[in-house]
Amino acid sequence: MPKTRSVWQDTRTFFPIFFDLLKTRGLTSVCVIGASDGKFVLPLARRGIRVVAIEQDPRALHGGPVTLPGPVETTMPGLRKRLTAEGLTDLVQVVQADLLGLAEGMNPVDAVWTSCSWHYSRNHARPLADFITVMNNLCRPRGGILGAEYMMPVEPRHLSIEHYPPEGHVRRFFPGWTINWETYTPPFVEAPHVDQLAEHIHRMGLIIATRP
Ligand SMILES: C[S@@+](CC[C@H](N)C(=O)[O-])C[C@H]1O[C@@H](n2cnc3c(N)ncnc32)[C@H](O)[C@@H]1O
Numbered sequence: 001m002p003k004t005r006s007v008w009q010d011t012r013t014f015f016p017i018f019f020d021l022l023k024t025r026g027l028t029s030v031c032v033i034g035a036s037d038g039k040f041v042l043p044l045a046r047r048g049i050r051v052v053a054i055e056q057d058p059r060a061l062h063g064g065p066v067t068l069p070g071p072v073e074t075t076m077p078g079l080r081k082r083l084t085a086e087g088l089t090d091l092v093q094v095v096q097a098d099l100l101g102l103a104e105g106m107n108p109v110d111a112v113w114t115s116c117s118w119h120y121s122r123n124h125a126r127p128l129a130d131f132i133t134v135m136n137n138l139c140r141p142r143g144g145i146l147g148a149e150y151m152m153p154v155e156p157r158h159l160s161i162e163h164y165p166p167e168g169h170v171r172r173f174f175p176g177w178t179i180n181w182e183t184y185t186p187p188f189v190e191a192p193h194v195d196q197l198a199e200h201i202h203r204m205g206l207i208i209a210t211r212p
Contacts, residue, residue, distance in 0.1 A: 002046070004082040006039035007066060007194040011116075014206040015040055017181060018113055018147035021208060022049070027110035027145065031138050033099055034117025036060040038079040045088040052109060053079060056098045056122075069192035076194075099134055100126055108140040111147070116204070119151040119163045128162045132173040136211070144211045145180070152203040154187050165205065174209045181208040 022030065028049055035041050035053035037060045044051050055061055063078030083089045095102075100123065117123075118131045132148075139146045151164055158164035171179055187203045190196070 002042065002086070004042070004077065004085050006037050006042070006082075007068065007076050008036055008039045010191065011039075011193050012185070012188070012190065012202070012204065013039075013115060014147075014149045014181075014183075014204070015043075015113070015115065017206070018111075018145075018208055019043070021145060021147075021180065022111055025143075025145070029109040030111045030113055031109045033112065033114040033135055033138075034120075035079060035094075037063075037076060038082050040113060040115060041079065041092060042082060042086060042088065045083070045091040046086070048091070050109075051092045052095060052106070053092055054095045054097060054099055054102070055079065056096065058096065061094060061096055066194060067197065068194055069197050071197055098122070100130060102134060106138060108138055108144065110140060110143075111145045112136075112139045113147045115149050116151055118148075119161075124161060124163055128165070129173060131163075132170075136174070139211050141211055145208060146174075146177075146211065147181075147206070147208040149204055149206045152184065152205050154201050154203050167205070170205065170207050171209075174207070176212045177209040178212070179207065179209050181206055 031052040032041050033054050035055040041051050041053045061079050066076040112135050153164040183206050185204045187201050190202045
């Protein structure tokens with residue numbers, strides 16, 4: 001039983017599909033982009049996988065006050081304290097940075113994962129292609145895999161923002177890659193969670209692709 005819990009723990013995810021592929025292929029290093037407080041980082045590290053966790057939000061990394069549904073005012077421990085509590089610091093490199101500002105020179109990893117990160121408004125000033133290109137370059141050539149789940153348009157305002165891609169849009173950013181999975185949920189009701197304290201509608205897409 002895990003000792004610690006992410007504030008995002010109960011939101012819906014396609015992650016088990018990505019995780020199964022990692023295990024099948026015996027991949028051992030993963031970069032999580034928009035790692036937040038470690039919802040995906042810790043399950044990977046608990047399996048002995050080396051993780052690079054990229055996140056720009058200091059509260060997600062170092063902890064701080066947070067409002068959870070209820071509303072409940074509490075303190076989130078953040079990624080670093082969770083890693084320490086579970087004895088996983090040696091397996092995880094935490095990088096506090098904006099993905100779009102990352103300098104060249106990070107070592108490529110076997111696999112890259114991101115969950116609902118690129119639609120954040122901080123990324124809208126740059127084309128979606130920029131965000132995905134940085135991710136793609138972190139993925140090692142010849143067999144590295146990239147998994148991205150993302151928000152799809154469900155409100156009129158989303159239709160004019162390319163960071164909420166509709167069906168079939170994302171694969172154009174993976175020329176020459178093998179597409180392993182491309183799927184979508186219907187619109188669904190997401191329970192209240194951190195940052196969205198009322199029930200709301202989401203629609204999510206998933207792409208998993210292998211780099212040539
Ligand atoms: C929806 S949250 C993560 C929740 C997710 N279910 C999880 O725990 O992985 C997305 C995260 O992506 C981060 N993020 C968005 N754009 C980013 C960027 N350009 N660079 C680094 N982190 C980013 C946000 O700060 C946020 O913590």
